[in-house]
Structures are given as C-alpha cells and as structure tokens.
Amino acid sequence: GESVGLHLPTLSVQEGDNSIINCAYSNSASDYFIWYKQESGKGPQFIIDIRSNMDKRQGQRVTVLLNKTVKHLSLQIAATQPGDSAVYFCAEPIPRSNDYKLSFGAGTTVTVRA
Amino acid sequence: DGGITQSPKYLFRKEGQNVTLSCEQNLNHDAMYWYRQDPGQGLRLIYYSQIVNDFQKGDIAEGYSVSREKKESFPLTVTSAQKNPTAFYLCASSPGLAGAGNEQFFGPGTRLTVL
Numbered sequence: 001g002e003s004v005g006l007h008l009p010t011l012s013v014q015e016g017d018n019s020i021i022n023c024a025y026s027n028s029a030s031d032y033f034i035w036y037k038q039e040s041g042k043g044p045q046f047i048i049d050i051r052s053n054m055d056k057r058q059g060q061r062v063t064v065l066l067n068k069t070v071k072h073l074s075l076q077i078a079a080t081q082p083g084d085s086a087v088y089f090c091a092e093p094i095p096r097s098n099d100y101k102l103s104f105g106a107g108t109t110v111t112v113r114a
Numbered sequence: 115d116g117g118i119t120q121s122p123k124y125l126f127r128k129e130g131q132n133v134t135l136s137c138e139q140n141l142n143h144d145a146m147y148w149y150r151q152d153p154g155q156g157l158r159l160i161y162y163s164q165i166v167n168d169f170q171k172g173d174i175a176e177g178y179s180v181s182r183e184k185k186e187s188f189p190l191t192v193t194s195a196q197k198n199p200t201a202f203y204l205c206a207s208s209p210g211l212a213g214a215g216n217e218q219f220f221g222p223g224t225r226l227t228v229l
Contacts (some may be wrong), residue, residue, distance in 0.1 A: 015225065039224075043118075046217050049217060089157070105156050106156045
C-alpha cells in the first residue's frame with residue numbers, strides 16, 4: 001500500500017477560518033514532501049514543499065509543518081477562502097530499485113462554507 | 115505559455131478498442147509521467163520516462179503502453195487488455211525524477227469513459 005496517507009477524507013471549514021489538513025507518512029528516510037491542490041476536473045497544482053531538514057515552511061497564506069518524530073505533515077491555510085475548496089494531497093518520493101517515484105495520499109476534500 | 119497539455123479533455127471509447135491519450139510539454143523537462151485517478155483515491159503511477167526513448171513501468175502498467183520518441187511528448191495507449199479503463203488520466207513532467215527541486219507539474223487531465 002501507499003506509505004503516505006491523510007487522516008481525514010473531508011474537511012468543512014467556515015470562510016475566514018483557518019484550515020488544517022493532516023498527513024501521516026511511513027518512510028522515515030524521506031527527505032522531501034510536497035502538498036498539491038486539485039480543483040474539481042483539473043490536474044493537481046503544486047502548493048508548497050518542505051525538506052526534511054526543516055520543521056516549518058511558509059508560503060502565501062499556507063504553512064507546512066513537519067514533525068519527523070511522529071512522521072506527520074500538516075498544511076495550514078490561513079483565512080480560508082471559497083477558492084480554497086479542493087482536494088489536497090501530500091506526496092513524498094519513495095525509492096525504487098534505481099530511482100524514485102512520487103507516492104500520493106488519498107487526499108482530503110476541503111469544502112469552504114460561506 | 116509554458117506548460118503541459120493533454121487532449122482530449124473527455125474521451126469515450128467502446129469496449130474492446132484501443133485509445134491513445136496525448137500529453138505534450140514545452141517546459142524542457144526530462145521526466146514525464148502518467149497517473150490514473152479513480153474517485154476518492156490518490157494518484158497511481160502507470161508509466162514514467164526519465165529521458166527520450168526510455169520508459170519504465172509504474173505500479174499499474176498492465177493494459178497500458180507508452181512511447182517517448184520526443185522529449186516533449188509522452189502518449190499513453192489504453193489497450194483493450196485494461197480491465198477497468200474508465201478513469202481520470204493525468205500526465206505530469208518534472209526536470210528530473212522525484213526529489214527535492216524536481217516538483218512534478220500536471221496537465222489538466224483526460225477523463226476516459228468506456229461505454
């Protein structure tokens with residue numbers, strides 16, 4: 001099975017509130033993690049990434065936190081807006097015999113209430 | 115505009131027919147990928163290619179075939195051997211293989227429906 005998973009399949013959040021999306025991973029050797037956003041009927045879009053030598057990284061209205069002790073990753077969205085409604089995936093590179101593949105979790109569907 | 119294009123956006127196929135999905139990128143990326151996405155599931159890797167004239171099977175390659183004759187093109191053929199081909203197919207590319215600094219950029223996807 002996949003080594004990357006999300007805690008909750010759905011999240012409903014009031015517009016203006018902060019959102020927290022969680023992800024658990026199992027490969028302690030992973031050195032890089034990515035968050036993608038996928039709007040309905042579209043391809044995933046890169047949001048933010050973080051390397052394993054960091055605990056926190058901030059972007060525009062988004063923050064990713066990495067807790068290597070418990071192998072947990074989270075994406076925080078500040079002041080959630082209607083345009084944030086989408087499915088959010090975390091991903092990590094998984095080593096294969098000669099290279100890597102990107103392993104995706106099942107995703108969390110975020111719905112923003114007006 | 116630089117990016118990845120997939121065509122067509124919607125595709126219908128009769129059972130037993132082969133069909134080819136197009137993927138083109140003008141990002142000058144070496145690596146390209148094909149994923150399949152089913153409702154409520156994450157992306158599953160079908161095939162990937164590190165360089166021209168080379169490609170590798172992913173996790174669910176059975177019933178699919180690819181070619182990489184040009185750097186910018188990575189077409190996927192869904193053959194009649196694929197038992198459950200109805201899905202959303204996503205193509206992606208990256209400068210190199212998965213890893214820091216090699217984020218994958220995705221196309222808009224092709225929704226294939228087998229009638």
